[in-house]
Amino acid sequence: MRRLGTRWMACGLALLATVLGGALTLRAWSVQPRREAELSGLRLRLERAVWLHEPTDHGDTATLPALPGAPAPGQRRLAVELTVFNPRNVPLDFTSGELRLTGSTPGTEWRPSAGGPTAFTVRPAELLPVTLSFDVPSTPSALRLEWARGTERATLLSTRRPRSASEGPAGWPRRVEELPPGNVAAGSALFHGRLACTACHGNPGEPQGPRRLGPALGDFARVGATRVGGKSVAQYAYESLLNPSAFIAPECAGQAPCTGPSTMPLYGETLSPQEMADLISYLVNLRKEE
Structure with a gap:
C-alpha cells in the first residue's frame, strides 16, 4: 500500500508540473508580440509603427517653434497604424483607449494622444483603419504596445524610444x-x-x-x-x-x-x-x- 501511495503521489506531482508548465507557457505566449490578435469578438492588426523624426535628428540644433499638435519638448512620437475588423454578425464598439504603451517599470504607461475619433462602432464584416500616436518622454525602458478588452490582453509590439540628439549616445542615460x-x-x-x-x-x-x-x-x-x-x-x-x-x-x-x-x-x-x-x-x- 505504501508503494502504491508513493506512485500515486509521483503521478500527482507530475500532473501538477505539467499543468503549471502549460499555464506558464500560455502566459509567456500571451505576452509575446503578435501583429494580429482577436479579443472579445474584434480582430485587430498592427500595420505599421514608426518613431517620427525630430529636426535635431538631422543635425539641426536650432530651437524650433512648437507646432499645433506636435509632441512637447523632450518627447518622441510613436505613430501607429492599425486595422480593426468585426467578424461577428453584431455591431461591436472599439475605443482608442484600449491601446496603451507600457514601460518595464510597473505603473508606467502612455495612452494615445488626442487628434481624432476616440470611439468607433464597428459593424459586422466592417474593416476600419485607425491611426494613433503616443508621445513618450525620455526613458531607457523597453516599451510594449498592448491591446486590452475587458480581461483579455495582447501584446502587439516591442520597441524602444529613440534618443534625441541632445540626449547623448544611444543606450546611455543622460545623467x-x-x-x-x-x-x-x-x-x-x-x-x-x-x-x-x-x-x-x-x-x-x-x-x-x-x-x-x-x-x-x-x-x-x-x-x-x-x-x-x-x-x-x-x-x-x-x-x-x-x-x-x-x-x-x-x-x-x-x-x-x-x-x-x-x-x-x-x-x-x-x-x-x-x-x-x-x-x-x-x-x-x-x-x-x-
Whole structure:
C-alpha cells in the first residue's frame, strides 16, 4: 500500500508540473508580440509603427517653434497604424483607449494622444483603419504596445524610444545618477588593468611620476568639479568617458596644453553600465583612495 501511495503521489506531482508548465507557457505566449490578435469578438492588426523624426535628428540644433499638435519638448512620437475588423454578425464598439504603451517599470504607461475619433462602432464584416500616436518622454525602458478588452490582453509590439540628439549616445542615460551604484575597487581594477589608463595618464598615486599623453588624474576629485560650470565631478567624468572631445583639458603631459580632438577611446562603446559606474566611482574618489 505504501508503494502504491508513493506512485500515486509521483503521478500527482507530475500532473501538477505539467499543468503549471502549460499555464506558464500560455502566459509567456500571451505576452509575446503578435501583429494580429482577436479579443472579445474584434480582430485587430498592427500595420505599421514608426518613431517620427525630430529636426535635431538631422543635425539641426536650432530651437524650433512648437507646432499645433506636435509632441512637447523632450518627447518622441510613436505613430501607429492599425486595422480593426468585426467578424461577428453584431455591431461591436472599439475605443482608442484600449491601446496603451507600457514601460518595464510597473505603473508606467502612455495612452494615445488626442487628434481624432476616440470611439468607433464597428459593424459586422466592417474593416476600419485607425491611426494613433503616443508621445513618450525620455526613458531607457523597453516599451510594449498592448491591446486590452475587458480581461483579455495582447501584446502587439516591442520597441524602444529613440534618443534625441541632445540626449547623448544611444543606450546611455543622460545623467550619471541613472547608472547603477559604482564600486571603487572594481573601477581601480579597470583603470590599472584591462583599460590600461596609466599608459596615457600615469599612476594617480604618483602625481610627479612620468606621464605620456593625457592630463594627470591624481587630484581629479577636486579638479574635475571645476572643469564645466554646473556639472558635478561625476557628471563631468561620465560625459568625458562617453565623448572625450566634449571638453579638452587645459594641461597634458609636460604641462603642455592638450590638443583636440581627444585620442582617448570612446568608452561608451566598450564598457557596460556597471563598468562605467565603477570607473567613475574610482575617478571621483581618487583623492581619498590614492
